[in-house]
Amino acid sequence: MYNEIVNSLDSISQFASSTGLERGRQLLHDMNNPEKSLKIIHVAGTNGKGSVCAYIAGILQHNGYKTGLFTSPHLDDITERIRINGIMISQEDFEEAYWYVEEHRTQELAYFDYLFGMAMYYYSKHDVDYVVMETGLGGKLDATNAVDNPVVSVITTISLEHTAILGDTIEKIANEKAGIIKPGIPVVCSGIVKEAADVIRKRAADFGCDCHVVDDNTFELIQNTYGYIDFLIHNEYYKNDCFRLSTNALYQMENASIALTVCANLCDRGMIKLDNKAVSMAMYDTHWAGRMELLRDNLYVDGAHNPQGIQSFVDSVNSLYENSRLDKATLLFSVVSDKNYDRMIKILCSCKHFRQIYVTITGGVRKLPADIIKETFEAHIKDTPVYVFESVEEAMKKWDNRLMFATGSLYLVGDVDRALEGKENNHD
Numbered sequence: 001m002y003n004e005i006v007n008s009l010d011s012i013s014q015f016a017s018s019t020g021l022e023r024g025r026q027l028l029h030d031m032n033n034p035e036k037s038l039k040i041i042h043v044a045g046t047n048g049k050g051s052v053c054a055y056i057a058g059i060l061q062h063n064g065y066k067t068g069l070f071t072s073p074h075l076d077d078i079t080e081r082i083r084i085n086g087i088m089i090s091q092e093d094f095e096e097a098y099w100y101v102e103e104h105r106t107q108e109l110a111y112f113d114y115l116f117g118m119a120m121y122y123y124s125k126h127d128v129d130y131v132v133m134e135t136g137l138g139g140k141l142d143a144t145n146a147v148d149n150p151v152v153s154v155i156t157t158i159s160l161e162h163t164a165i166l167g168d169t170i171e172k173i174a175n176e177k178a179g180i181i182k183p184g185i186p187v188v189c190s191g192i193v194k195e196a197a198d199v200i201r202k203r204a205a206d207f208g209c210d211c212h213v214v215d216d217n218t219f220e221l222i223q224n225t226y227g228y229i230d231f232l233i234h235n236e237y238y239k240n241d242c243f244r245l246s247t248n249a250l251y252q253m254e255n256a257s258i259a260l261t262v263c264a265n266l267c268d269r270g271m272i273k274l275d276n277k278a279v280s281m282a283m284y285d286t287h288w289a290g291r292m293e294l295l296r297d298n299l300y301v302d303g304a305h306n307p308q309g310i311q312s313f314v315d316s317v318n319s320l321y322e323n324s325r326l327d328k329a330t331l332l333f334s335v336v337s338d339k340n341y342d343r344m345i346k347i348l349c350s351c352k353h354f355r356q357i358y359v360t361i362t363g364g365v366r367k368l369p370a371d372i373i374k375e376t377f378e379a380h381i382k383d384t385p386v387y388v389f390e391s392v393e394e395a396m397k398k399w400d401n402r403l404m405f406a407t408g409s410l411y412l413v414g415d416v417d418r419a420l421e422g423k424e425n426n427h428d
Helices: 001-012 020-030 051-061 091-104 112-124 170-180 194-206 252-268 278-287 307-323 340-346 370-380 393-399 409-426
Strands: 040-044 068-072 082-086 132-133 152-155 187-190 209-216 219-225 229-234 239-245 291-297 301-302 329-333 354-359 387-388 406-408
Touching: 001 091, 001 112, 020 091, 040 051, 040 170, 051 068, 051 132, 051 152, 051 252, 068 112, 082 112, 082 393, 091 112, 112 132, 132 406, 152 170, 152 252, 187 194, 187 252, 194 209, 194 229, 209 252, 219 252, 219 307, 229 252, 239 252, 239 278, 252 278, 252 307, 301 409, 307 329, 307 340, 307 406, 329 340, 329 409, 340 370, 354 370, 370 387, 406 409
Parallel strands: 040 132, 040 152, 068 132, 152 187, 187 209, 301 406, 329 354, 329 406, 354 387
Antiparallel strands: 068 082, 219 229, 229 239, 291 301
16 A cells, blocks of 8 residues: 555645645645644754754754754655654554545645645644754745644755746845745754855845854864864853764765754754753754765765755765765766756766766656757866766676765665665675
C-alpha cells in the first residue's frame, strides 16, 4: 500500500486551483487545525533553508526537545521530508497520515499540500515540543503560511530563482519570502544581500516584530581544513563564541549562525533552556545531505542549483585549497533545463582547481542534454577537458577515487549516492 500511495502522490500536479495558502488554510480547517497545538519555527528563503532547519532541529534535539522537521525536496525517499528527532516517518505512519488527509480534505490538493497536511497531523499526534518547518515555494502564498501562530519567522539568503512565479528582482522575491512574517512574532533573517534585508526589516517594523539580522559581521572564519570548519559568532546573544562544523562549506557559517540566533532568541524569551556544551555538540553533529558533503573519501557533493549557490560552492572550494595541500580535482556537473545554467557554468569556470570536467544528465523530464552543458563549458573555458557521460552511473564508473566535486543539482546528489552504492556493490 505504501508504494501505491507514493506512486499516487507522484502523479499529482505541483499546482492546483487557488493559491497554496488558500488550500493550506482550508486543509488545516478540514483537519481540525492540528497546527494550533504545535510550536512552529517557520523558515523561508532561497538558499540555505534546509541547512538552517537542520541546525535548529539539531540544537533543540541535543537540548532534550522532541523536534519535528519538515523539509523539501527529498534526495532518495519521500519519508525524508517528515522526521521526528532525525528519524524519518515510518511507512506505516506515512500511510496513516496520508489516509487522514485524504479522508478529511474537501478540495483538490497539490503534491506539496498532501505532505504539509500529513506532517501537521503526524507532529500533532506524536506531541512534539517543536516543529521546524520549511516553506515549499516562496512564502506569502505557500501552503505552510497557513500556520498563523509560529514562534519565530526565519528568512535565509535570498537570490534570483523561480522568477516567473516570485518576481524578477531581489526586492520582489524578498517581499514574497517576507510574507511569512506575522504581527509581533520575532524575525531572524540573513543580511548578506542588503536589498533583501531592507525589505525584510521594513516588513518586520510594519508588523511590530523584533528583527535580528545575521550578516558578514556576525561570523568569522577561523580555519577551513579537510572535513571541518571553525568559526566565531558575535551578536546580541554570542560574544565571539567558537563553534566547529563538520563541513567545508563556507556558507554553512551563515546558516549555523542563523540557527544559533533563532535558538538563543527562544532561550532569551524563556521558551527553551540551552546547555552550551549541547549546543556546541549539535553544531558539530548536524549533517545536512548534499551541502558540501564529504560523501566518501575524496568525494564531495553539493546541491547548489542557482548562480548564488554555485558562487558559494566555488568560494568553499577555493577556501579548502587555501588551507589544505590538495591535487587538482575532477568536477562532475549536471543541471536541469529551467536553471540559469550559463551563469552557473561561467562561475564554475572561474575556479582554477579543476583538472577535468565530467558532464551528464539528471532531473528526469527537466533534464538538460549533456551536449549543451559541454558546449557551454567550452564557451567559457579553453584549457580544461570536458567529457560527456550518458548517465551519472557511467561517470561514477570512470571516477578514479581521486578528489572529485559534484554539483549543479540536488537531483545529481541523489544520483551520485545511488550510483556509488552500485559501484561499491559491483565486485566484477
